[in-house]
Amino acid sequence: MEWKGRRQSDNVEDQRGASMGGRGGGFRIPIGGGGRGGGGLSIGGIVVVLIICWVTGINPLTLLSGGDTGMDTGTSTTQQAPRTPAEDEMTGFVRTVLADTEDTWNEIFQSNGARYEEPTLVLFGGQVRSACGFASSASGPFYCPGDRKVYLDTEFFKELSQRLGAGGDFAEAYVVAHEVGHHVQNLIGVLPKFNQARQSMSETEANRMSVRVELQADCFAGVWGKRTQQKGFLESGDLEEALNAAQQIGDDTLQKRSQGYVVPESFNHGTSAQRSRWFKKGFDTGDMKACDTFSGNV
Template sequence: MEWKGRRQSSNIEDRRHGSSGSGAGRSPFGRSGIRIPVGGGRRGGGLSLGTIIILVVIYFGFKMVGIDLLQVMEGGDPSGAGYEQQVSRAPSSGPANDEMTAFIRTMLAETEDTWNAIFQASGARYREPTLVLFAGRTESPCGLASAATGPFYCPADSKVYLDTDFFRQLEQQFGAAGDFAQAYVIAHEVGHHVQNLTGVLPEFNRQRRSLGAAEANRLSVRVELQADCYAGIWAKAADKQGLLSDGDLEEALNAAHQIGDDTLQKRAQGYVVPDSFNHGTSAQRMRWFKRGYDTGDASACDTFSADL
Protein backbone atom coordinates (compact mmCIF):
# COMPACT_ATOMS: atom_id res chain seq x y z
CA MET A 1 0.00 0.00 0.00
CA GLU A 2 1.09 3.56 -0.72
CA TRP A 3 -0.06 5.05 2.58
CA LYS A 4 2.88 6.99 3.98
CA GLY A 5 2.61 10.77 4.05
CA ARG A 6 -1.19 10.80 4.08
CA ARG A 7 -3.47 12.29 6.73
CA GLN A 8 -3.62 10.48 10.05
CA SER A 9 -6.72 10.35 12.21
CA SER A 10 -6.79 11.92 15.66
CA ASN A 11 -9.63 9.59 16.73
CA ILE A 12 -7.23 7.21 18.47
CA GLU A 13 -7.28 6.25 22.13
CA ASP A 14 -3.97 4.60 22.97
CA ARG A 15 -4.11 2.43 26.09
CA ARG A 16 -1.06 0.31 25.37
CA HIS A 17 0.97 1.77 28.21
CA GLY A 18 -1.88 2.11 30.68
CA SER A 19 -3.23 -0.34 33.23
CA SER A 20 -5.02 -3.45 32.05
CA GLY A 21 -8.60 -4.26 32.94
CA SER A 22 -10.29 -7.41 34.07
CA GLY A 23 -13.67 -8.97 33.59
CA ALA A 24 -15.44 -11.16 31.09
CA GLY A 25 -16.12 -10.68 27.43
CA ARG A 26 -17.40 -12.49 24.37
CA SER A 27 -15.14 -13.30 21.48
CA PRO A 28 -16.26 -12.10 18.07
CA PHE A 29 -14.45 -15.14 16.60
CA GLY A 30 -16.00 -17.53 19.12
CA ARG A 31 -12.73 -18.27 20.90
CA SER A 32 -12.39 -18.64 24.66
CA GLY A 33 -12.01 -15.81 27.14
CA ILE A 34 -9.96 -15.69 30.32
CA ARG A 35 -9.43 -18.96 32.10
CA ILE A 36 -10.16 -18.91 35.83
CA PRO A 37 -7.73 -21.33 37.55
CA VAL A 38 -9.24 -23.55 40.22
CA GLY A 39 -6.89 -25.13 42.74
CA GLY A 40 -7.50 -28.11 45.00
CA GLY A 41 -6.99 -28.29 48.75
CA ARG A 42 -5.42 -30.93 50.96
CA ARG A 43 -7.83 -33.55 52.35
CA GLY A 44 -8.72 -32.83 55.96
CA GLY A 45 -7.19 -29.36 55.84
CA GLY A 46 -8.99 -26.08 56.25
CA LEU A 47 -8.80 -22.45 57.25
CA SER A 48 -10.40 -20.88 60.29
CA LEU A 49 -12.78 -17.96 59.94
CA GLY A 50 -10.22 -15.65 61.51
CA THR A 51 -7.53 -16.72 59.04
CA ILE A 52 -9.89 -16.20 56.11
CA ILE A 53 -10.71 -12.68 57.32
CA ILE A 54 -7.01 -11.85 57.63
CA LEU A 55 -6.30 -13.17 54.13
CA VAL A 56 -9.19 -11.19 52.69
CA VAL A 57 -7.91 -7.99 54.35
CA ILE A 58 -4.39 -8.65 53.00
CA TYR A 59 -5.71 -9.39 49.50
CA PHE A 60 -7.73 -6.20 49.23
CA GLY A 61 -4.93 -4.19 50.79
CA PHE A 62 -2.62 -5.24 47.96
CA LYS A 63 -5.45 -4.79 45.45
CA MET A 64 -5.83 -1.13 46.46
CA VAL A 65 -2.22 -0.45 45.46
CA GLY A 66 -2.58 -2.26 42.15
CA ILE A 67 -1.20 -5.70 42.98
CA ASP A 68 -3.35 -8.76 42.31
CA LEU A 69 -2.11 -11.55 44.60
CA LEU A 70 -4.08 -14.17 42.66
CA GLN A 71 -2.08 -13.25 39.56
CA VAL A 72 1.16 -13.44 41.52
CA MET A 73 0.34 -16.84 43.07
CA GLU A 74 -0.40 -18.42 39.71
CA GLY A 75 2.83 -17.06 38.26
CA GLY A 76 1.15 -14.26 36.34
CA ASP A 77 1.86 -10.59 35.93
CA PRO A 78 0.52 -8.62 38.91
CA SER A 79 -0.31 -5.76 36.56
CA GLY A 80 -2.96 -8.01 35.01
CA ALA A 81 -1.50 -8.29 31.51
CA GLY A 82 -2.45 -11.96 31.15
CA TYR A 83 -0.43 -15.14 30.75
CA GLU A 84 -0.91 -15.48 27.02
CA GLN A 85 0.56 -12.01 26.53
CA GLN A 86 3.63 -12.77 28.65
CA VAL A 87 4.61 -15.70 26.49
CA SER A 88 3.82 -14.24 23.10
CA ARG A 89 4.26 -10.47 23.12
CA ALA A 90 7.39 -8.65 22.12
CA PRO A 91 8.04 -5.35 23.94
CA SER A 92 5.73 -2.73 22.46
CA SER A 93 7.08 0.37 20.82
CA GLY A 94 6.09 3.92 21.67
CA PRO A 95 2.38 4.68 21.46
CA ALA A 96 2.65 7.61 19.06
CA ASN A 97 5.75 7.21 16.90
CA ASP A 98 6.00 3.64 15.66
CA GLU A 99 5.12 2.74 12.09
CA MET A 100 2.23 0.47 13.04
CA THR A 101 0.50 3.30 14.89
CA ALA A 102 1.04 5.61 11.92
CA PHE A 103 -0.43 2.96 9.61
CA ILE A 104 -3.52 2.47 11.78
CA ARG A 105 -4.06 6.22 12.10
CA THR A 106 -3.80 6.57 8.33
CA MET A 107 -6.18 3.70 7.61
CA LEU A 108 -8.72 5.10 10.07
CA ALA A 109 -8.41 8.51 8.39
CA GLU A 110 -9.07 6.92 5.00
CA THR A 111 -12.25 5.27 6.31
CA GLU A 112 -13.30 8.64 7.73
CA ASP A 113 -12.86 10.33 4.36
CA THR A 114 -14.75 7.55 2.57
CA TRP A 115 -17.76 7.44 4.87
CA ASN A 116 -17.93 11.20 5.38
CA ALA A 117 -18.30 11.55 1.62
CA ILE A 118 -20.90 8.77 1.35
CA PHE A 119 -23.02 10.10 4.22
CA GLN A 120 -22.75 13.67 2.96
CA ALA A 121 -23.91 12.61 -0.50
CA SER A 122 -27.07 11.18 1.07
CA GLY A 123 -27.70 14.30 3.15
CA ALA A 124 -26.60 12.71 6.44
CA ARG A 125 -23.75 13.34 8.86
CA TYR A 126 -21.14 10.71 9.61
CA ARG A 127 -20.09 10.56 13.25
CA GLU A 128 -16.54 9.24 13.26
CA PRO A 129 -15.69 6.34 15.60
CA THR A 130 -12.77 6.16 18.00
CA LEU A 131 -10.25 3.35 17.65
CA VAL A 132 -8.83 2.05 20.93
CA LEU A 133 -5.34 0.56 20.78
CA PHE A 134 -4.49 -1.73 23.67
CA ALA A 135 -1.94 -4.34 24.64
CA GLY A 136 -3.02 -7.52 26.41
CA ARG A 137 -6.47 -6.56 27.58
CA THR A 138 -8.66 -3.61 28.44
CA GLU A 139 -12.21 -2.90 29.49
CA SER A 140 -15.06 -1.90 27.19
CA PRO A 141 -18.80 -1.43 27.79
CA CYS A 142 -19.24 -4.61 25.73
CA GLY A 143 -17.01 -6.65 28.05
CA LEU A 144 -13.35 -7.50 28.21
CA ALA A 145 -11.22 -6.74 25.18
CA SER A 146 -8.29 -9.15 25.05
CA ALA A 147 -5.98 -10.99 22.72
CA ALA A 148 -8.50 -13.84 22.75
CA THR A 149 -11.36 -11.71 21.43
CA GLY A 150 -9.70 -10.29 18.36
CA PRO A 151 -10.64 -6.83 17.07
CA PHE A 152 -14.26 -5.82 17.62
CA TYR A 153 -16.64 -2.89 17.51
CA CYS A 154 -18.62 -1.91 20.61
CA PRO A 155 -21.85 -0.05 19.75
CA ALA A 156 -22.28 1.06 23.37
CA ASP A 157 -19.41 3.56 23.08
CA SER A 158 -18.95 3.66 19.27
CA LYS A 159 -15.37 2.45 19.55
CA VAL A 160 -13.30 -0.10 17.67
CA TYR A 161 -10.99 -2.13 19.95
CA LEU A 162 -7.74 -3.45 18.52
CA ASP A 163 -4.73 -5.18 20.03
CA THR A 164 -2.14 -4.71 17.29
CA ASP A 165 -0.67 -8.09 18.23
CA PHE A 166 -3.66 -9.49 16.34
CA PHE A 167 -1.94 -8.50 13.09
CA ARG A 168 0.93 -10.81 13.97
CA GLN A 169 -1.60 -13.54 14.73
CA LEU A 170 -3.38 -12.82 11.45
CA GLU A 171 -0.17 -13.50 9.56
CA GLN A 172 1.39 -16.30 11.59
CA GLN A 173 -1.68 -18.24 12.71
CA PHE A 174 -4.21 -17.50 9.99
CA GLY A 175 -1.86 -17.14 7.02
CA ALA A 176 -3.12 -13.68 6.07
CA ALA A 177 -0.06 -11.48 5.62
CA GLY A 178 0.20 -7.97 4.23
CA ASP A 179 -0.71 -4.43 5.15
CA PHE A 180 -3.89 -4.49 3.07
CA ALA A 181 -5.06 -7.56 4.99
CA GLN A 182 -4.64 -5.46 8.14
CA ALA A 183 -6.46 -2.55 6.52
CA TYR A 184 -9.34 -4.88 5.66
CA VAL A 185 -9.71 -5.79 9.35
CA ILE A 186 -9.93 -2.11 10.34
CA ALA A 187 -12.36 -1.32 7.52
CA HIS A 188 -14.59 -4.26 8.50
CA GLU A 189 -14.88 -3.04 12.10
CA VAL A 190 -15.59 0.50 10.88
CA GLY A 191 -18.30 -1.12 8.73
CA HIS A 192 -19.98 -2.18 11.98
CA HIS A 193 -19.90 1.45 13.09
CA VAL A 194 -21.69 2.41 9.88
CA GLN A 195 -24.29 -0.25 10.70
CA ASN A 196 -24.70 1.25 14.15
CA LEU A 197 -25.31 4.70 12.69
CA THR A 198 -27.82 3.41 10.14
CA GLY A 199 -29.77 1.39 12.70
CA VAL A 200 -28.76 -2.09 11.54
CA LEU A 201 -26.95 -3.08 14.74
CA PRO A 202 -29.67 -1.81 17.12
CA GLU A 203 -32.28 -3.75 15.14
CA PHE A 204 -30.11 -6.87 15.10
CA ASN A 205 -29.63 -6.70 18.87
CA ARG A 206 -33.37 -6.21 19.35
CA GLN A 207 -34.29 -9.18 17.16
CA ARG A 208 -31.77 -11.67 18.47
CA ARG A 209 -33.17 -11.45 22.01
CA SER A 210 -36.21 -13.40 20.81
CA LEU A 211 -34.34 -15.81 18.51
CA GLY A 212 -32.90 -19.23 19.14
CA ALA A 213 -29.15 -19.77 18.81
CA ALA A 214 -29.21 -21.06 15.23
CA GLU A 215 -31.52 -18.28 14.02
CA ALA A 216 -29.47 -15.61 15.79
CA ASN A 217 -26.30 -17.00 14.16
CA ARG A 218 -27.89 -16.84 10.70
CA LEU A 219 -28.85 -13.21 11.27
CA SER A 220 -25.36 -12.49 12.60
CA VAL A 221 -23.89 -13.84 9.36
CA ARG A 222 -25.88 -11.28 7.38
CA VAL A 223 -24.65 -8.50 9.66
CA GLU A 224 -21.02 -9.59 9.28
CA LEU A 225 -21.22 -9.99 5.51
CA GLN A 226 -22.62 -6.49 5.18
CA ALA A 227 -19.62 -5.19 7.15
CA ASP A 228 -17.39 -7.08 4.70
CA CYS A 229 -19.21 -5.42 1.82
CA TYR A 230 -18.70 -2.02 3.44
CA ALA A 231 -15.00 -2.83 3.78
CA GLY A 232 -14.99 -3.51 0.05
CA ILE A 233 -16.53 -0.07 -0.59
CA TRP A 234 -13.70 1.48 1.39
CA ALA A 235 -11.16 -0.56 -0.60
CA LYS A 236 -12.63 0.80 -3.83
CA ALA A 237 -12.29 4.36 -2.54
CA ALA A 238 -8.71 3.64 -1.45
CA ASP A 239 -7.95 2.33 -4.93
CA LYS A 240 -9.30 5.52 -6.48
CA GLN A 241 -6.99 7.48 -4.17
CA GLY A 242 -4.02 5.54 -5.49
CA LEU A 243 -3.30 3.64 -2.27
CA LEU A 244 -3.42 0.12 -3.67
CA SER A 245 -0.35 -1.67 -4.96
CA ASP A 246 -0.13 -4.89 -6.94
CA GLY A 247 -1.39 -7.77 -4.85
CA ASP A 248 -3.22 -5.65 -2.26
CA LEU A 249 -6.69 -6.75 -3.29
CA GLU A 250 -5.57 -10.37 -3.16
CA GLU A 251 -4.28 -9.81 0.39
CA ALA A 252 -7.71 -8.61 1.54
CA LEU A 253 -9.51 -11.47 -0.19
CA ASN A 254 -7.11 -13.97 1.36
CA ALA A 255 -7.75 -12.48 4.80
CA ALA A 256 -11.50 -12.75 4.25
CA HIS A 257 -11.00 -16.39 3.25
CA GLN A 258 -8.77 -17.27 6.20
CA ILE A 259 -11.24 -15.97 8.80
CA GLY A 260 -14.33 -17.57 7.29
CA ASP A 261 -16.24 -19.71 9.78
CA ASP A 262 -15.77 -22.93 7.83
CA THR A 263 -12.03 -22.39 7.42
CA LEU A 264 -11.59 -21.52 11.10
CA GLN A 265 -13.55 -24.56 12.24
CA LYS A 266 -11.73 -26.94 9.90
CA ARG A 267 -8.42 -25.62 11.18
CA ALA A 268 -9.46 -25.88 14.83
CA GLN A 269 -11.42 -29.13 14.93
CA GLY A 270 -11.26 -30.77 11.51
CA TYR A 271 -14.97 -30.41 10.69
CA VAL A 272 -17.61 -27.69 10.39
CA VAL A 273 -20.91 -27.01 12.18
CA PRO A 274 -22.92 -24.73 9.85
CA ASP A 275 -25.55 -23.84 12.47
CA SER A 276 -22.78 -22.31 14.58
CA PHE A 277 -21.52 -19.99 11.80
CA ASN A 278 -21.87 -16.36 12.82
CA HIS A 279 -19.55 -14.54 10.39
CA GLY A 280 -20.06 -16.41 7.13
CA THR A 281 -18.10 -18.93 5.13
CA SER A 282 -14.85 -18.06 3.42
CA ALA A 283 -16.59 -17.97 0.03
CA GLN A 284 -19.33 -15.68 1.35
CA ARG A 285 -16.90 -13.27 2.99
CA MET A 286 -14.79 -13.02 -0.15
CA ARG A 287 -17.86 -12.59 -2.37
CA TRP A 288 -19.38 -9.78 -0.32
CA PHE A 289 -16.09 -7.93 0.09
CA LYS A 290 -15.62 -8.15 -3.68
CA ARG A 291 -19.19 -6.96 -4.26
CA GLY A 292 -18.51 -3.83 -2.24
CA TYR A 293 -15.27 -3.29 -4.12
CA ASP A 294 -16.79 -3.86 -7.55
CA THR A 295 -19.80 -1.58 -7.02
CA GLY A 296 -18.55 1.03 -4.55
CA ASP A 297 -22.23 1.39 -3.69
CA ALA A 298 -23.66 0.93 -0.19
CA SER A 299 -27.06 0.00 -1.62
CA ALA A 300 -25.44 -3.09 -3.14
CA CYS A 301 -24.62 -4.32 0.37
CA ASP A 302 -28.15 -5.37 1.35
CA THR A 303 -27.30 -8.78 2.74
CA PHE A 304 -30.65 -9.03 4.51
CA SER A 305 -32.78 -9.51 1.40
CA ALA A 306 -30.16 -11.11 -0.84
CA ASP A 307 -29.32 -14.76 -1.44
CA LEU A 308 -26.05 -15.18 0.42
Protein backbone atom coordinates in the same frame (compact mmCIF):
# COMPACT_ATOMS: atom_id res chain seq x y z
CA MET B 1 -0.89 -0.05 0.13
CA GLU B 2 0.63 3.43 0.04
CA TRP B 3 0.03 4.95 3.46
CA LYS B 4 3.13 6.83 4.61
CA GLY B 5 2.97 10.61 4.43
CA ARG B 6 -0.82 10.72 4.36
CA ARG B 7 -3.29 12.22 6.81
CA GLN B 8 -3.59 10.44 10.14
CA SER B 9 -6.69 10.40 12.31
CA ASP B 10 -6.74 11.97 15.75
CA ASN B 11 -9.54 9.61 16.81
CA VAL B 12 -7.18 7.01 18.29
CA GLU B 13 -6.65 6.15 21.94
CA ASP B 14 -3.44 4.23 22.61
CA GLN B 15 -3.83 2.14 25.76
CA ARG B 16 -1.04 -0.33 25.02
CA GLY B 17 1.21 -0.82 28.01
CA ALA B 18 -1.17 1.09 30.27
CA SER B 19 -1.62 0.04 33.90
CA MET B 20 -5.12 0.76 35.18
CA GLY B 21 -5.99 1.07 38.84
CA GLY B 22 -9.19 1.69 40.75
CA ARG B 23 -12.41 -0.23 41.24
CA GLY B 24 -14.12 -1.37 38.09
CA GLY B 25 -17.71 -2.30 37.45
CA GLY B 26 -19.05 -4.31 34.56
CA PHE B 27 -18.28 -7.93 33.82
CA ARG B 28 -15.64 -10.06 32.17
CA ILE B 29 -16.38 -11.54 28.77
CA PRO B 30 -16.47 -15.35 28.91
CA ILE B 31 -14.73 -16.89 25.94
CA GLY B 32 -15.68 -20.39 24.85
CA GLY B 33 -12.92 -22.79 23.86
CA GLY B 34 -12.64 -25.26 21.04
CA GLY B 35 -12.97 -22.95 18.09
CA ARG B 36 -15.94 -21.15 16.61
CA GLY B 37 -18.25 -24.08 17.13
CA GLY B 38 -18.38 -23.43 20.90
CA GLY B 39 -21.58 -23.11 22.85
CA GLY B 40 -23.67 -19.99 23.23
CA LEU B 41 -23.07 -17.37 25.89
CA SER B 42 -25.56 -15.78 28.26
CA ILE B 43 -25.56 -13.50 31.32
CA GLY B 44 -28.77 -13.73 33.25
CA GLY B 45 -30.91 -12.73 30.29
CA ILE B 46 -30.16 -9.04 30.83
CA VAL B 47 -27.62 -8.57 28.07
CA VAL B 48 -27.67 -9.24 24.38
CA VAL B 49 -25.06 -11.28 22.64
CA LEU B 50 -23.79 -9.41 19.60
CA ILE B 51 -21.28 -11.11 17.38
CA ILE B 52 -19.19 -8.32 15.89
CA CYS B 53 -15.58 -9.32 16.27
CA TRP B 54 -13.09 -11.17 14.27
CA VAL B 55 -12.14 -14.73 15.08
CA THR B 56 -8.76 -16.20 15.92
CA GLY B 57 -9.90 -19.75 16.46
CA ILE B 58 -11.61 -19.01 19.79
CA ASN B 59 -15.32 -18.26 20.14
CA PRO B 60 -15.58 -14.52 19.36
CA LEU B 61 -18.82 -13.69 21.18
CA THR B 62 -18.75 -10.29 22.81
CA LEU B 63 -21.41 -9.45 25.41
CA LEU B 64 -23.23 -6.17 25.09
CA SER B 65 -24.52 -4.60 28.27
CA GLY B 66 -28.05 -3.29 28.04
CA GLY B 67 -27.63 -1.09 31.11
CA ASP B 68 -25.14 1.41 32.43
CA THR B 69 -22.12 1.93 30.21
CA GLY B 70 -20.08 3.58 32.95
CA MET B 71 -17.54 0.90 33.71
CA ASP B 72 -15.42 2.46 36.44
CA THR B 73 -16.98 3.14 39.83
CA GLY B 74 -13.82 4.47 41.41
CA THR B 75 -10.66 6.29 40.55
CA SER B 76 -8.30 5.15 37.84
CA THR B 77 -4.81 6.03 36.79
CA THR B 78 -3.09 5.28 33.52
CA GLN B 79 0.65 5.06 32.98
CA GLN B 80 2.01 4.56 29.47
CA ALA B 81 5.06 2.47 28.70
CA PRO B 82 7.56 3.75 26.08
CA ARG B 83 6.76 2.84 22.48
CA THR B 84 9.11 0.87 20.26
CA PRO B 85 9.80 2.06 16.70
CA ALA B 86 7.71 -0.86 15.39
CA GLU B 87 4.79 0.14 17.62
CA ASP B 88 5.12 3.75 16.50
CA GLU B 89 4.98 2.65 12.86
CA MET B 90 1.97 0.45 13.50
CA THR B 91 0.23 3.35 15.23
CA GLY B 92 0.90 5.54 12.21
CA PHE B 93 -0.48 2.87 9.90
CA VAL B 94 -3.67 2.41 11.90
CA ARG B 95 -4.18 6.18 12.18
CA THR B 96 -3.79 6.51 8.42
CA VAL B 97 -6.23 3.71 7.62
CA LEU B 98 -8.76 5.12 10.08
CA ALA B 99 -8.39 8.57 8.52
CA ASP B 100 -9.05 7.04 5.10
CA THR B 101 -12.24 5.39 6.36
CA GLU B 102 -13.29 8.75 7.81
CA ASP B 103 -12.83 10.44 4.44
CA THR B 104 -14.78 7.69 2.68
CA TRP B 105 -17.75 7.54 5.01
CA ASN B 106 -17.95 11.30 5.51
CA GLU B 107 -18.25 11.63 1.74
CA ILE B 108 -20.83 8.84 1.41
CA PHE B 109 -22.99 10.07 4.28
CA GLN B 110 -22.82 13.67 3.04
CA SER B 111 -23.88 12.60 -0.45
CA ASN B 112 -26.94 11.01 1.14
CA GLY B 113 -27.82 14.09 3.17
CA ALA B 114 -26.57 12.70 6.48
CA ARG B 115 -23.70 13.40 8.87
CA TYR B 116 -21.13 10.74 9.63
CA GLU B 117 -20.12 10.49 13.28
CA GLU B 118 -16.52 9.31 13.35
CA PRO B 119 -15.70 6.44 15.71
CA THR B 120 -12.73 6.25 18.06
CA LEU B 121 -10.25 3.41 17.66
CA VAL B 122 -8.68 2.07 20.86
CA LEU B 123 -5.33 0.30 20.66
CA PHE B 124 -4.78 -2.08 23.55
CA GLY B 125 -2.56 -4.93 24.63
CA GLY B 126 -3.69 -8.02 26.51
CA GLN B 127 -7.06 -6.82 27.77
CA VAL B 128 -9.24 -3.77 27.68
CA ARG B 129 -12.30 -2.33 29.38
CA SER B 130 -15.06 -1.08 27.11
CA ALA B 131 -18.71 -0.11 27.50
CA CYS B 132 -19.42 -3.69 26.40
CA GLY B 133 -17.40 -5.12 29.28
CA PHE B 134 -13.89 -6.50 29.57
CA ALA B 135 -12.27 -8.12 26.54
CA SER B 136 -8.98 -9.91 26.02
CA SER B 137 -6.79 -10.20 22.97
CA ALA B 138 -8.36 -13.62 22.35
CA SER B 139 -11.59 -11.86 21.41
CA GLY B 140 -9.92 -10.33 18.37
CA PRO B 141 -10.74 -6.83 17.11
CA PHE B 142 -14.29 -5.75 17.90
CA TYR B 143 -16.68 -2.83 17.76
CA CYS B 144 -18.68 -1.78 20.81
CA PRO B 145 -21.94 0.06 20.04
CA GLY B 146 -22.19 1.15 23.68
CA ASP B 147 -19.32 3.63 23.33
CA ARG B 148 -19.04 3.65 19.52
CA LYS B 149 -15.42 2.57 19.62
CA VAL B 150 -13.37 0.07 17.66
CA TYR B 151 -10.99 -1.99 19.81
CA LEU B 152 -7.81 -3.46 18.35
CA ASP B 153 -4.87 -5.33 19.79
CA THR B 154 -2.34 -4.99 16.96
CA GLU B 155 -0.85 -8.35 17.95
CA PHE B 156 -3.84 -9.71 16.03
CA PHE B 157 -2.05 -8.69 12.85
CA LYS B 158 0.72 -11.15 13.73
CA GLU B 159 -1.89 -13.87 14.24
CA LEU B 160 -3.44 -12.97 10.91
CA SER B 161 -0.10 -13.27 9.13
CA GLN B 162 1.73 -16.02 11.00
CA ARG B 163 -1.05 -18.37 12.08
CA LEU B 164 -3.77 -17.72 9.53
CA GLY B 165 -1.57 -17.07 6.50
CA ALA B 166 -3.15 -13.73 5.66
CA GLY B 167 -0.36 -11.18 5.82
CA GLY B 168 -0.02 -7.83 4.11
CA ASP B 169 -0.85 -4.24 4.96
CA PHE B 170 -4.08 -4.23 2.97
CA ALA B 171 -5.22 -7.37 4.80
CA GLU B 172 -4.61 -5.46 8.03
CA ALA B 173 -6.43 -2.43 6.67
CA TYR B 174 -9.36 -4.71 5.82
CA VAL B 175 -9.57 -5.69 9.51
CA VAL B 176 -9.91 -2.04 10.51
CA ALA B 177 -12.35 -1.27 7.70
CA HIS B 178 -14.55 -4.24 8.66
CA GLU B 179 -14.87 -3.00 12.25
CA VAL B 180 -15.59 0.52 11.00
CA GLY B 181 -18.24 -1.14 8.84
CA HIS B 182 -19.95 -2.23 12.06
CA HIS B 183 -19.90 1.39 13.20
CA VAL B 184 -21.62 2.38 9.96
CA GLN B 185 -24.22 -0.32 10.68
CA ASN B 186 -24.75 1.14 14.12
CA LEU B 187 -25.32 4.61 12.69
CA ILE B 188 -27.83 3.45 10.08
CA GLY B 189 -29.74 1.29 12.56
CA VAL B 190 -28.70 -2.22 11.53
CA LEU B 191 -27.01 -3.16 14.81
CA PRO B 192 -29.78 -1.80 17.07
CA LYS B 193 -32.38 -3.77 15.09
CA PHE B 194 -30.28 -6.94 15.27
CA ASN B 195 -29.67 -6.35 18.96
CA GLN B 196 -33.40 -6.16 19.60
CA ALA B 197 -34.46 -8.96 17.24
CA ARG B 198 -32.06 -11.59 18.55
CA GLN B 199 -33.68 -11.48 21.98
CA SER B 200 -36.57 -13.52 20.60
CA MET B 201 -34.44 -15.75 18.36
CA SER B 202 -33.03 -19.19 18.95
CA GLU B 203 -29.26 -19.52 18.91
CA THR B 204 -29.33 -20.99 15.40
CA GLU B 205 -31.57 -18.20 14.11
CA ALA B 206 -29.36 -15.57 15.75
CA ASN B 207 -26.27 -17.12 14.16
CA ARG B 208 -27.89 -16.94 10.73
CA MET B 209 -28.76 -13.29 11.20
CA SER B 210 -25.28 -12.60 12.55
CA VAL B 211 -23.81 -13.98 9.33
CA ARG B 212 -25.79 -11.40 7.36
CA VAL B 213 -24.61 -8.62 9.69
CA GLU B 214 -20.97 -9.67 9.33
CA LEU B 215 -21.16 -10.05 5.56
CA GLN B 216 -22.56 -6.54 5.25
CA ALA B 217 -19.61 -5.23 7.27
CA ASP B 218 -17.33 -7.08 4.82
CA CYS B 219 -19.15 -5.43 1.93
CA PHE B 220 -18.81 -2.00 3.55
CA ALA B 221 -15.08 -2.70 3.91
CA GLY B 222 -15.02 -3.41 0.18
CA VAL B 223 -16.75 -0.09 -0.53
CA TRP B 224 -13.99 1.64 1.41
CA GLY B 225 -11.38 -0.35 -0.51
CA LYS B 226 -12.82 0.78 -3.83
CA ARG B 227 -12.73 4.43 -2.80
CA THR B 228 -9.11 3.99 -1.69
CA GLN B 229 -8.24 2.43 -5.04
CA GLN B 230 -9.84 5.34 -6.86
CA LYS B 231 -7.55 7.70 -4.95
CA GLY B 232 -4.56 5.78 -6.30
CA PHE B 233 -3.35 4.38 -2.97
CA LEU B 234 -3.58 0.67 -3.71
CA GLU B 235 -0.60 -1.29 -4.97
CA SER B 236 -0.31 -4.47 -6.98
CA GLY B 237 -1.49 -7.44 -4.94
CA ASP B 238 -3.44 -5.43 -2.36
CA LEU B 239 -6.86 -6.68 -3.43
CA GLU B 240 -5.59 -10.24 -3.37
CA GLU B 241 -4.35 -9.71 0.21
CA ALA B 242 -7.80 -8.64 1.37
CA LEU B 243 -9.56 -11.48 -0.45
CA ASN B 244 -7.12 -13.99 1.02
CA ALA B 245 -7.78 -12.60 4.50
CA ALA B 246 -11.52 -12.99 3.93
CA GLN B 247 -10.91 -16.58 2.86
CA GLN B 248 -8.77 -17.42 5.88
CA ILE B 249 -11.26 -16.10 8.45
CA GLY B 250 -14.35 -17.81 7.07
CA ASP B 251 -16.23 -19.93 9.59
CA ASP B 252 -15.71 -23.13 7.65
CA THR B 253 -11.97 -22.59 7.21
CA LEU B 254 -11.45 -21.65 10.87
CA GLN B 255 -13.44 -24.61 12.15
CA LYS B 256 -11.57 -27.04 9.91
CA ARG B 257 -8.29 -25.61 11.15
CA SER B 258 -9.19 -25.66 14.84
CA GLN B 259 -11.27 -28.82 15.18
CA GLY B 260 -11.04 -30.70 11.90
CA TYR B 261 -14.73 -30.48 10.97
CA VAL B 262 -17.42 -27.85 10.43
CA VAL B 263 -20.70 -27.18 12.21
CA PRO B 264 -22.72 -25.03 9.76
CA GLU B 265 -25.46 -24.15 12.26
CA SER B 266 -22.80 -22.50 14.44
CA PHE B 267 -21.52 -20.23 11.65
CA ASN B 268 -21.84 -16.60 12.71
CA HIS B 269 -19.53 -14.70 10.35
CA GLY B 270 -20.00 -16.53 7.05
CA THR B 271 -18.05 -19.03 5.02
CA SER B 272 -14.80 -18.21 3.28
CA ALA B 273 -16.62 -18.01 -0.05
CA GLN B 274 -19.29 -15.71 1.34
CA ARG B 275 -16.85 -13.35 3.03
CA SER B 276 -14.63 -12.93 0.01
CA ARG B 277 -17.65 -12.59 -2.32
CA TRP B 278 -19.27 -9.81 -0.32
CA PHE B 279 -16.01 -7.90 0.14
CA LYS B 280 -15.50 -8.16 -3.62
CA LYS B 281 -19.05 -6.98 -4.29
CA GLY B 282 -18.47 -3.86 -2.23
CA PHE B 283 -15.12 -3.35 -3.92
CA ASP B 284 -16.49 -3.81 -7.43
CA THR B 285 -19.42 -1.44 -6.97
CA GLY B 286 -18.11 1.09 -4.46
CA ASP B 287 -21.76 1.51 -3.48
CA MET B 288 -23.11 0.75 -0.02
CA LYS B 289 -26.54 0.18 -1.56
CA ALA B 290 -25.10 -2.99 -3.12
CA CYS B 291 -24.47 -4.34 0.38
CA ASP B 292 -27.99 -5.55 1.16
CA THR B 293 -27.19 -8.89 2.75
CA PHE B 294 -30.62 -9.12 4.36
CA SER B 295 -32.61 -9.84 1.19
CA GLY B 296 -32.51 -13.27 -0.39
CA ASN B 297 -29.63 -15.71 -0.17
CA VAL B 298 -26.15 -14.69 0.89
